[in-house]
Amino acid sequence: MTDPAPLPRADRLVVGEASDARPLRLVAADGLDRALGALDPAQRAWVEATGFRARLGQLCLVPGPGGAPGLALFGHGDAAARARSRFDLGRAAAELPEGTWRLEAPEEHQAEAALGWLLSRTRFDRYRKGAEAKDVRLAVPETLDAERLHRIADGVALTRWLIDTPANDMGPAEIEAAARALAAEQGAEVSSIVGDALLEANFPLVHAVGRAAAPGREPRVIDLTWGDPDAPKVTLVGKGIAFDTGGLNLKPGASMGLMKKDMGGAANVLGLARMVMAQGLPVRLRVLVASAENAVSSASFRPGDILTSRKGLTVEINNTDAEGRLVLADALALADEESPDVLLCWATLTGAARVALGPELPPFFTDDQILAMELTDASHRVRDPLWRMPFWPGYEEKIEPGIADLDNAPSGGMAGAITAALFLRRFVENARAFAHFDIYGWTQSTRPGRPKGGEAMGARAAFAVLSDRHKA
Template sequence: MPLCFAPDDTLSKPLFLVPEGSLPPSLRPEAQAFAAAQGFTGALGQVCVLPDAAGGIGAALFGWGTPAARARGRFHLARAAEALPEDDWHLEGDLTAPEAEEAALAWLLAGYRFARYKAAAAPKARLKCPAGVDARRMETIAAAEALTRDLINTPASDMGPEELETAFFALAARHGAQAQAICGDDLLTEGLPMIHAVGRASPRAPRLLDLHWGDAGPRLTLVGKGVCFDTGGLDLKPSSSMGLMKKDMGGAATVMGLAQMIMALGLPLRLRVLVPAVENAVSGNAFRPQDILTSRKGLTVEVNNTDAEGRLVLADALALADEEAPDLLICMATLTGAARVALGPDLPPFYTNDNSLAAALSEAAAAVADPLWRMPFWQPYEPMIEPGIADLDNAPSGGMAGSVTAALFLRRFVTQTPRFAHFDIYGWQPSPAPARPKGAVGQGARAILAALPKVLAL
């Protein structure tokens, strides 16, 4: 990422965080008069550059607004990174430790640009990392978020199963991890039949990607949905719904970003990452509505909508992960529109039966400005995913509780692992916001990272 922290030994200019309706008393009277003449009031997001005695840049003010205004968003300092001229800056203002971390990360994330296909100028202002904030950790998190965004933003023409495999192997190589890909009709039909069924209609062969890292500590397994493009299959999506389906591998991109954080920070654990990478396409050998598939776990699944394919590929990957019974198993997927209807694009739901895990995730989400909302594995809805003709239904009729029934479906494939959580993420920023341009965005990874020391007693 081009935007970075300034070296600690660099001379820097003060950037004052100014609450609404006040100015720093340490400012000279002429500087206060200059700010007032510019209409600076301290409203959230305002920026005012102050001259020094020689007419150069002496300092800057950033409107810190009111607590109520700040609570309506996050990463506000990214606006200063975007607006300030090239120079080295340091913050002046009272921040809590979580606020200082959020401000530092906001500055770094403001430098993200997806420039693979078109040049894009990034901000040039640099910030000294605030006191008490771990600069290396923040830079590691920002770089991992950039990886996630780049993967999701890349169109399916350049990010199919094979290209996702290339990125996966590159991630493993950077951190000394072991990676393999299970590909080919014989291997998949034998051991991962639902991954094969979903991906077989595409000329871009389906595969399962598998990464191992670390040789001591608790076992953590991450499973991410890697549907590189989703036409809906024979239950074809309308064009209005297909337009964003390059992001249907957002779960894979997010667990890869999280894995990069874990490996780069050297967390003392044994990590496994599983990504079923497929393209849900249409051809003469596509799987069909009313087909009954037999999963890796032996459970049979009636296909009542070929557009509910994500849970099918995840089911085989989760069954494989569950055979090892890791200490914690996490699944991340851009799975249901129902989750967006319930909570919108900015607030992903997560599901777990473990109350201590849920509490740790919720606490971490609030602390690191990575919002999450717990939803229930609601057992009275179990009959909705039981069609009668097979063990499970991949798309219950009626449209009710779609995110919950999808989560219940996935849980059927996790029977040996003591702690399991499923995240139904969106992976997309529909309109620009501070530190989050329109386009791909990571969700949940930073909260999970923050929760791991408590959850796994690291």
């Protein structure tokens, strides 16, 4: 098994007073006059001459007595502008001169501003020699829970790093190695089920999807556990398709280019697990990753095959490119056998979800009204967008092919995200609450706090829900 590079960590905030810190002042559009009034005449004249109007993301560096920037004003815009954007202080992290800057902002905006700063500083430079980050730091008030922000940012950093790493260095074995490194960091335990005999007998769908991969790329089920066995059971399941060619239903080249991110579900659950464990939430955490490479060889599973799942349900294969729901089915069946209190599943599952909601707004599916309300509230509160979609019973017949219990790829192309979610739900009977997140896992172009590349989606909202339910 290949040892991964050391697990990434986010930058750290400076907490409390820093003697060399210069003010970084958030200025809302409706507070511009007040902010100008707090400056001395020379500073005010400078700011007015620059045309600073406190537009969202606008930065104004104000010279100090020696001529070097001694104060920075950062435009925070109005409520309408802030609703359309997130983590805008990340712009300042890229534009400010090196040194320490002291955040001056209303209390209700401090946490998001500081987290935006941290998330903007996440850099994927594993393959770039001499790529040194600018030495710029943010000092925050002691009243801000900086350690919690560090744990969240560390979880996001891990998720991004896992997705950004190309498939030649992030196959099933490397995903397992990363899980083992995380377990060592947090005092968890990890086991894996690997090998044709064990997988075919216990996880036949995982085996079928991954059996065509080359030696060293064998499929596996990774099982991480942490916490008091008697505590409430929280189980996270992630799709870990290290690369998806589409199998015999081969993807065109344009659709294959980003398939290193098809293990984004696994990356998200490992990042969320890092948050949960580092925060010390009083739960019994279990993380299951079904990992395989959907490759092409004489051993590939075929359209028309009928496979029997771990749960015993038979599945007709009508498209080998709908492999994610197959590996998840076996992992969800295992998770469900333990009757967890909460079972959460992440997957880069369907293009239909992106057609419906776009790349930045992942749908989630749940029958649990309380969990749905908690996730919706948390998504707004922590600015981690989610939108609830239905397990619509009227579409159940679409996943019932007649020749087998289930169809992995119903014809017609309509309601693809819903039919995929309904397929997964067939493997969950005992969990007290279940939710499935159909994520894109990728930021298409650099935005404040969100560099281009792999992305955590829904994990921060889920962490907020779990933190509210289970106080550390």
